[in-house]
Amino acid sequence: MDDKLALPVGTTLDRFIMRKQEEFPFATGELSQLLRDIALATKIVNREINRAGLIGVTGNYGQQNVQGEEQQKLDVIANIRFIRALRNGGEVCTIISEEEDEVIQTGNAKGKYIVAMDPLDGSSNIDVNVAIGTIFSIYRRMSEVEGDGTLEDCLQSGAKQVAAGYIIYGSSTMLVYTTGCGVNGFTYEPSLGEFFLSHPMIRTPKEGNLYSCNEGNINSFPDGIKAYIHYCQEKNYSGRYIGSLVADFHRNLLKGGVYLYPPTAKSPDGKLRLVYECNALAMIIEQAGGKATDGSERILDKTPTSLHQRCPLVIGSPDMVDKVEEFLAKEAVAV
Numbered sequence: 062m063d064d065k066l067a068l069p070v071g072t073t074l075d076r077f078i079m080r081k082q083e084e085f086p087f088a089t090g091e092l093s094q095l096l097r098d099i100a101l102a103t104k105i106v107n108r109e110i111n112r113a114g115l116i117g118v119t120g121n122y123g124q125q126n127v128q129g130e131e132q133q134k135l136d137v138i139a140n141i142r143f144i145r146a147l148r149n150g151g152e153v154c155t156i157i158s159e160e161e162d163e164v165i166q167t168g169n170a171k172g173k174y175i176v177a178m179d180p181l182d183g184s185s186n187i188d189v190n191v192a193i194g195t196i197f198s199i200y201r202r203m204s205e206v207e208g209d210g211t212l213e214d215c216l217q218s219g220a221k222q223v224a225a226g227y228i229i230y231g232s233s234t235m236l237v238y239t240t241g242c243g244v245n246g247f248t249y250e251p252s253l254g255e256f257f258l259s260h261p262m263i264r265t266p267k268e269g270n271l272y273s274c275n276e277g278n279i280n281s282f283p284d285g286i287k288a289y290i291h292y293c294q295e296k297n298y299s300g301r302y303i304g305s306l307v308a309d310f311h312r313n314l315l316k317g318g319v320y321l322y323p324p325t326a327k328s329p330d331g332k333l334r335l336v337y338e339c340n341a342l343a344m345i346i347e348q349a350g351g352k353a354t355d356g357s358e359r360i361l362d363k364t365p366t367s368l369h370q371r372c373p374l375v376i377g378s379p380d381m382v383d384k385v386e387e388f389l390a391k392e393a394v395a396v
């Protein structure tokens with residue numbers, strides 16, 4: 062990746078977005094505005110998360126989402142906040158969300174963009190002060206710019222993303238995103254209400270020694286994954302698993318490692334969602350020099366057939382992902 066593209070640490074997110082826009086002579090500023098809308102929603106959600114224990118928004122909401130998962134109050138709050146910001150911003154015609162059964166039409170008939178999001182990732186960690194996140198993908202609509210976006214607009218392959226990112230609400234809050242020219246990370250300074258560039262042009266290590274999966278499920282992992290985990294143990298790799306995909310991904314991105322959510326008895330297609338979780342992180346890891354597959358196929362090449370479909374995920378340092386695939390291929394031949 063060209064280092065000339067890097068801006069100095071300390072640049073505000075707003076200035077960064079503006080400078081990037083200037084590099085594209087025909088840019089209309091709509092994508093820039095959309096990124097600003099996301100940053101605004103992030104600040105609001107960050108505020109709610111930080112004081113969650115004090116304002117009674119921890120715990121169950123009392124309903125299940127379309128995937129039969131218990132919604133947490135913060136899942137619902139984050140979903141509302143992001144939808145509101147994107148609707149008011151005007152650049153997005155259609156939103157799809159992990160927390161919504163159907164597509165959401167914003168009424169912005171001239172909006173050129175589609176947003177797919179997991180408004181709050183890592184629900185089970187909300188009540189215990191462990192890092193949680195938000196994941197988003199941005200697509201250009203394929204249908205004519207007038208009226209509602211279509212289901213086809215929403216089911217584009219991950220390779221068509223024009224931008225993708227995540228927010229990690231951790232020991233500090235960070236926004237990490239790519240528009241296809243490398244990955245940049247911004248840290249939130251709450252007293253100023255600003256994101257500042259703190260991690261320019263992130264590259265993931267080619268190889269690492271962290272592996273992240275829910276080892277409690279090992280008995281029902283495919284044999285190739287079991288063999289790979291055994292290999293990690295033999296090599297004395299460190300097992301690191303938070304149970305918030307964003308947090309596990311972020312650590313491995315910076316330090317080098319591999320995250321695996323393979324098929325299990327309970328979730329035969331894996332647990333993670335192709336459209337809301339896997340695609341965005343796959344674009345980011347590739348832009349940072351890493352890899353993302355479902356065990357054999359590149360995530361970004363998969364064409365979703367339904368909004369909420371699940372997909373196995375192997376993502377992280379490229380040599381580690383290759384190794385996992387090697388183990389899976391070997392077991393496939395042995396059967």
Ligand code: AHG
Nearest residue numbers: 179181182183184185275304305306
């Ligand atoms: P979400 O909170 O958006 O439903 O996502 C939870 C996901 C992901 O964040 C995490 O990596 C995974 O679930 C953990 O699953 P297990 O508890 O099965 O390990």
Ligand code: MN
Nearest residue numbers: 179182183338
């Ligand atoms: Mn999630």
Ligand code: MN
Nearest residue numbers: 159179181182
């Ligand atoms: Mn979620």
